[in-house]
Amino acid sequence: MADPRFYTAKGPFSLAVIAEASGARVGTEPDAARMVADVAPLDRAGPDDLSFLDNKKYVAAFRASRAGASFVHPQFAHQAPAGMALLLSDKPYRSYALAAALFYGDDPAASVRAATAVIDPTARIGAAVSIGHHAVIGPGAEIGARARIGANVTIGRGVVLGEDCVVGAAVSLAYCIIGARTRILAGARIGEDGFGHALDATGHVKVPQLGRVIIGEDVEIGANATIDRGAGPDTVIGDGCKIDNLVQIGHNVQLGRGCILVSQTGISGSTRLGNFVIIGGQGGVAGHLTIGDGARVGAQGGVLKDIPAGASVSGTPAIPVQEWLRGHYLLRRLVGKKDR
Numbered sequence: 001m002a003d004p005r006f007y008t009a010k011g012p013f014s015l016a017v018i019a020e021a022s023g024a025r026v027g028t029e030p031d032a033a034r035m036v037a038d039v040a041p042l043d044r045a046g047p048d049d050l051s052f053l054d055n056k057k058y059v060a061a062f063r064a065s066r067a068g069a070s071f072v073h074p075q076f077a078h079q080a081p082a083g084m085a086l087l088l089s090d091k092p093y094r095s096y097a098l099a100a101a102l103f104y105g106d107d108p109a110a111s112v113r114a115a116t117a118v119i120d121p122t123a124r125i126g127a128a129v130s131i132g133h134h135a136v137i138g139p140g141a142e143i144g145a146r147a148r149i150g151a152n153v154t155i156g157r158g159v160v161l162g163e164d165c166v167v168g169a170a171v172s173l174a175y176c177i178i179g180a181r182t183r184i185l186a187g188a189r190i191g192e193d194g195f196g197h198a199l200d201a202t203g204h205v206k207v208p209q210l211g212r213v214i215i216g217e218d219v220e221i222g223a224n225a226t227i228d229r230g231a232g233p234d235t236v237i238g239d240g241c242k243i244d245n246l247v248q249i250g251h252n253v254q255l256g257r258g259c260i261l262v263s264q265t266g267i268s269g270s271t272r273l274g275n276f277v278i279i280g281g282q283g284g285v286a287g288h289l290t291i292g293d294g295a296r297v298g299a300q301g302g303v304l305k306d307i308p309a310g311a312s313v314s315g316t317p318a319i320p321v322q323e324w325l326r327g328h329y330l331l332r333r334l335v336g337k338k339d340r
Contacts, residue, residue, distance in 0.1 A: 002038075002104065009103050012037040015069055018050065019087055021102045022095035024071060027086030034085050036069050039100050045070075050087075052096035053079075071095045106166075114151075126163065144180065156191070162217065175229045179217035179239070187224040190215070194228040194235075194251025194269065207231060209251060216240070222247060222263070231269075238275070256293065274309060284316075298324075 002009070016032040019025055026032045040049040042058060045067035052071035053062040059079050062070065069085040071092040080086055089095040114133040119125065123137045126145035135153040137143065144163035149155070153167050156174035161167070163180045171184050174191035184190070196207035211230020216239035221227070225243050228251040229235055236254040237243070244263040249255075253267050256275035261267070265279045268287035277291050280299035285291070292309030302316030315324040 007104055009038050010105070011035075011103050012048070013102060015085060015087060018099050018102065022071070022087070022089070022098040023091075024087040024089040024095045027077065027088055031069070031085035034069065039096070039103055040067065042067060042070070050096075050099060052092045054093040054096070071099070132169070150186070159191075168223070175211075176213040176215060176227075178215045179219065181217055182215055182219040182221070184221045185223040185225075185245070188221050189224075189226045190221070191229045192226065194231050196231050196251060196269070211235065211252065213237070216257075219243070225249075228269075244281075250287065262299070296321075 012035040014032065015026050015034050015036065036050040037048040040051055042051045042053065042061045042065040045051040045065055047066060047068040049067050050069045051065060051067040053059065053076055059076060062076070063079055063081055065081065067084060069087060070080065071087045071089050072080065073090060073092055074088050077086055077088060087095065111128040111130065113131045116133045117131045117135045119137045120139040122139045123141040123143070125143045126147065128146045129143050130148045132149055132151035132153065134151055135149050137155045138157040140158045141155050142160045144161055144165060146163060147161055147165045149167045150169035150171065152170045154172040155161065159173050160177040162178055162182065165178060165181065166183045168184060168186035170186055171188045176191040191213045194209040196209060198205040198207055209229055209231050211232050211234045213227050213229050213235045215237045218240045219237055221243045222245035224245055225247045227235060227237065227249045230252045233252050235249065235251055238255050238257040238259065240258040241255050243261045246264050247261045248266045250267055250269035252270040254272045256273055256277065258276040259273050260278045262279060262281040264282045267285045270287050271285050271289045273291045274293035274295070276294050279285070279297040280301065282300045283297045285303040289303060289306050291307045292311070294310045295307045296312040297303055297318060298314030298321060300316065301314050301318040303313070304317045307313055312321045313319060314321045
């Protein structure tokens with residue numbers, strides 16, 4: 001039910017095709033040939049649509065849904081209304097995401113170069129690259145095959161952009177090497193000066209920032225996010241990281257694989273995150289810290305010391321989440337007694 005002015009569905013597809021693409025399995029064999037034309041939420045789906053149930057809070061909506069088919073965990077399959085075909089999955093939301101990509105995946109990039117684009121003659125442009133209006137590509141830059149570069153993008157001298165990357169409008173890229181299939185949303189700034197100064201009462205002295213930003217493959221960088229280049233060592237973003245809008249990453253920061261940084265998170269310089277670290281919205285991390293693999297920081301958490309692998313923390317200063325919850329509960333009790 002996406003607005004056809006902006007999105008074009010590629011369906012219909014049979015449930016057998018969708019199951020193969022999404023890692024699900026069709027509930028009953030006769031349903032495998034059933035066709036669905038689109039994806040839609042439970043409360044808006046009709047008989048030709050595919051939906052999903054991933055949260056038990058929405059079981060009532062699932063029972064009342066008119067969707068022709070739905071992804072569902074096997075434990076909730078018995079709640080399905082009559083006539084609904086089921087795609088059984090242990091991870092219904094993930095399966096739905098893969099199915100939605102089948103219906104609305106990006107088309108291959110057309111090799112279109114806007115007449116207003118400015119491309120230095122020493123830049124190397126791969127096959128089937130699309131370049132938008134008023135984009136500027138500097139000397140010695142390398143653009144991988146099938147990359148898509150939006151309007152008003154600035155790509156600085158020597159920047160390397162991997163194959164199948166997507167760069168949104170008004171992005172600026174400098175001093176960076178970017179891996180394949182990375183998506184950079186509008187307005188992001190990558191490779192700007194790190195915030196490094198030698199502090200002195202007679203006047204602060206800017207420290208030259210001589211490093212780069214190294215970004216792995218399959219990374220997503222949100223709108224208006226900023227990633228500073230390193231001061232000497234590089235700023236590094238590992239494969240598969242997902243960085244939300246308005247995130248700030250300081251110089252020399254290193255992110256492992258698969259990290260998730262939610263909107264307005266700030267990471268101070270020279271801090272290292274392990275693999276699959278998650279930081280909630282407006283989280284703040286001080287500099288020169290180490291956050292272990294799989295650690296989680298709650299929204300608005302303020303991290304002032306190292307966090308061991310697998311730990312979950314919250315609050316400012318951030319402490320183990322169970323301690324934070326206990327303290328919050330006790331404070332509420334004290335306030336309640338005082339009010340009486």
